[in-house]
Amino acid sequence: MTGAVRLEPVDEGNLEPLLSVAAAEAEPEDVMPPVEAPAGWSLARRDAFRDFYRASFGGLEGPTRTRMYAIIAGGEVVGMVRMTRCAEPGTVETGMWLGRSARGQGLGAAALRELLHAAAAAGMHTVVAETTPDNRGAISVLEKCGAELREDGGKLRAKMCLDSALPAR
Template sequence: MTGSVRLEPVDEQNLEPLLSVAVAEAEPADVMPPVEAPAGWSQARRDAFRDFHRASFGGLDGPTRTLMFAVVAGGEVVGMVRMARCDTPGVVETGMWLGRSARGQGLGAAALRELLNRAAAAGMRTVVAETTPDNAGAVSVLRKCGAKLRDEGGKLHAEMCLDSALPIR
């Protein structure tokens, strides 16, 4: 199972399992935008998590211009990866999170590779991402997927061109 994933568009069927993984294995700030709510996984924050994901049910052509996928490994939801249209045609931005128990198994790179394939199939030419230099897991995943990285004022900007073959490793 190591490194083997399936991506499922986030919908009402997998939203609660995704929230369960987030609550059990991630911090709110790592999996959703900040909201005015009590600290931790309060009911208000759980509701905001649901609302945040439901807003993207329209996909790349919907109001948020974002398509979110549940990352499924071994038949279980273990995290989320998304792509969001940028203002530049043919470019989408990506972000991902995995529950703590799913990290370090090659699942992040497998999920990003699958997302890159989906982006190419949707007619995209480039996928970009941003992280911090100290996010070793994200940097490793981006490198494994052929990203060109550059430091931009303390942030790492990643760019993956879909016009060439994707790395297999």
């Protein structure tokens, strides 16, 4: 399964499988903004997850200016990658999460490569990301996709220019 992924826009058809992976293999704070709800994957937190992901159904032109994609590997949903329009024209910010069982297999880099191609197809020129200097998994994915990395105020900022050759799929 290493590296073989496809992206599907998050919609009602894959929202419940995405929630199932999140609830079984991720912490709520890793896959959605904080909400006032009982700890863990309570019913209220599951509802908030659905609401958060449904808000992106409008895509880059919608109210959240975000397109979320379910990451599919081996025919199963294993995580999510997104792009969100930035104030700077032609620039989107990306973020991703994978269920624990999908980590360390090259799927993150494959998903980011697919996202870079989707961003270029949407007319974007630059993809940026932010992580922490101790997030070795994210740093590895960004490096494999040719990101220019710089530390700034305790954060690691990544920039990927789409005007040059895109990473091979």
